[in-house]
Amino acid sequence: MQVAFTICSNNYLAQAKVLWLSLKEHQPDESFFIFLCDEKRPEIDYSSLADEVIPIADIEPGIQELALRYNIVELNTCVKPHVIEYLFRERKMEKVLYLDPDICVYSPLTHLYTILDTEDILLTPHIYTPIPIDGKKPAEHTFLNYGIYNLGFIGVSNREEAHRFISWWKEHTYKEGYIAAEQGIFVDQLPVNHAPLFFKNVHILQNRGANMAPWNLHERHLVRQAGKYVVNEKEALMFYHFSSFAVDKNELPLHHYDRFKLAARPDLQTLHAEYNDALKMAGYTFYQQFESSYSVMRKAYLKQQKKAQRPVRKILKKFFPG
Numbered sequence: 358m359q360v361a362f363t364i365c366s367n368n369y370l371a372q373a374k375v376l377w378l379s380l381k382e383h384q385p386d387e388s389f390f391i392f393l394c395d396e397k398r399p400e401i402d403y404s405s406l407a408d409e410v411i412p413i414a415d416i417e418p419g420i421q422e423l424a425l426r427y428n429i430v431e432l433n434t435c436v437k438p439h440v441i442e443y444l445f446r447e448r449k450m451e452k453v454l455y456l457d458p459d460i461c462v463y464s465p466l467t468h469l470y471t472i473l474d475t476e477d478i479l480l481t482p483h484i485y486t487p488i489p490i491d492g493k494k495p496a497e498h499t500f501l502n503y504g505i506y507n508l509g510f511i512g513v514s515n516r517e518e519a520h521r522f523i524s525w526w527k528e529h530t531y532k533e534g535y536i537a538a539e540q541g542i543f544v545d546q547l548p549v550n551h552a553p554l555f556f557k558n559v560h561i562l563q564n565r566g567a568n569m570a571p572w573n574l575h576e577r578h579l580v581r582q583a584g585k586y587v588v589n590e591k592e593a594l595m596f597y598h599f600s601s602f603a604v605d606k607n608e609l610p611l612h613h614y615d616r617f618k619l620a621a622r623p624d625l626q627t628l629h630a631e632y633n634d635a636l637k638m639a640g641y642t643f644y645q646q647f648e649s650s651y652s653v654m655r656k657a658y659l660k661q662q663k664k665a666q667r668p669v670r671k672i673l674k675k676f677f678p679g
Contacts, residue, residue: 359452359470360388360444363460364413364433366395366649371641372458372599374406375632378639379462387466391458392416392440394433396650416443424651425658427534432651434508434544435534438527445515445523457509459602461632463586463594464566469512476560477519478552479512481568486576493616495572502538504546506561509598510568511549522556565589570598571614579624586628599632604641607633 361380365373370391377389391407396414403410413436414420420436427435437455444450452473454466472479483500490496513519529548536544553559565588569577579586579594586594601610607629609619619626 358388358448358450359454360390360448360450361454361456361466362390362392362440362444363456363458364392364394364437364440365458366393366429366433366652367398367401367647368645368649369458370401370406370644371636371639374639375635376456376458376460376462377407378635380456380466383462383465384467390444392436394429394436394649394651395647398647401644413440416440416447420651421654423531424655428536428655429649429652431534431536431544434546435530437508437511437545438523438530441513441523442527445520449515451515453513453515455508455511455513456596457598457600459599460509460568460596461599461635462596466595468564468595469562469567472560472562473512473514475558477514477516477558478522478556479560479562480506480549480552481510481562481564483507483570484573484576485563485565488575494614495616499572503543505550506546506552507568507570507572507598508544508546508549509570509600510596516558518557522552522559525555526552564592564595566592566595568596568598569594570600571609572600574609574614574617574622574625579628581627597628597632599629602629602632602636604633604636 363373363376373391380387380389389407391410393410393412395412397403397412417423417436417439423435424432441453441455444453452470454469469479482505488495488497513523526545526548530545533542534544535542538547541547553561565577569588577588579588580590581587588594601613603610607619609617609622611618619629
């Protein structure tokens with residue numbers, strides 16, 4: 358048995374639905390689960406979003422403690438290894454693919470599952486080729502700070518070496534899954550730099566059609582051939598990662614990556630327009646109104662902590678006015 362899954366809060370359910378629909382278009386029999394880093398809301402029809410929508414609280418009894426420690430981005434990434442553990446142990450899955458909710462699938466993922474017949478861990482690097490040193494973003498050092506591999510995707514097989522990897526990875530995400538690149542910590546992603554050294558049967562995918570994204574546009578261009586997207590006129594576009602996509606802005610995410618503007622990349626314009634329309638049809642505006650219950654809980658907790666510290670600060674100010 359095999360499954361693809363994503364993790365998100367209610368405000369990202371439009372993205373997750375587009376991912377599901379795109380996966381089903383190319384693999385109609387593929388199972389797809391959403392693990393909800395949130396509480397279910399009565400006004401949302403979860404049955405229309407995936408084969409199963411499973412609240413994280415159903416599989417992680419310590420989710421509230423984690424939610425007080427981590428912001429919502431950190432929390433969504435923190436639980437990823439635990440979800441894979443659950444899929445292996447409780448659901449008896451043999452192969453698992455994780456995909457970020459802001460990914461869209463453009464051709465079958467069967468090749469990735471085939472690799473997992475013999476390999477235990479499947480990774481995609483952010484980039485395959487050098488980037489000019491020209492002051493633009495991203496630069497090569499960007500990935501030294503945030504991770505060589507993009508953990509918006511990972512494939513894992515249900516074998517002993519993968520179990521060792523997941524246990525090691527989970528310890529990192531549960532204990533230090535913060536956004537703190539200046540300390541050598543970046544959510545679930547940065548620790549995985551070590552995975553090819555620490556574990557056997559780690560396969561680094563050599564396919565530019567997988568995980569095309571704003572950070573690797575210097576090495577990848579799209580063309581349409583027979584109605585399908587092809588990367589560099591060689592490899593079918595397997596999936597595109599619309600990281601930091603802004604609806605109705607008609608632009609690449611320039612606050613993170615300013616190497617290209619959309620106007621200079623006509624090969625991406627139709628792709629972006631199609632994804633923009635798909636998000637709106639999937640209910641983007643509706644889902645954006647919901648703030649994660651865990652985010653609300655953490656904000657209240659931090660506010661309470663700040664209040665409790667005020668008298669101490671006043672005393673300190675009295676005796677140490679400088």
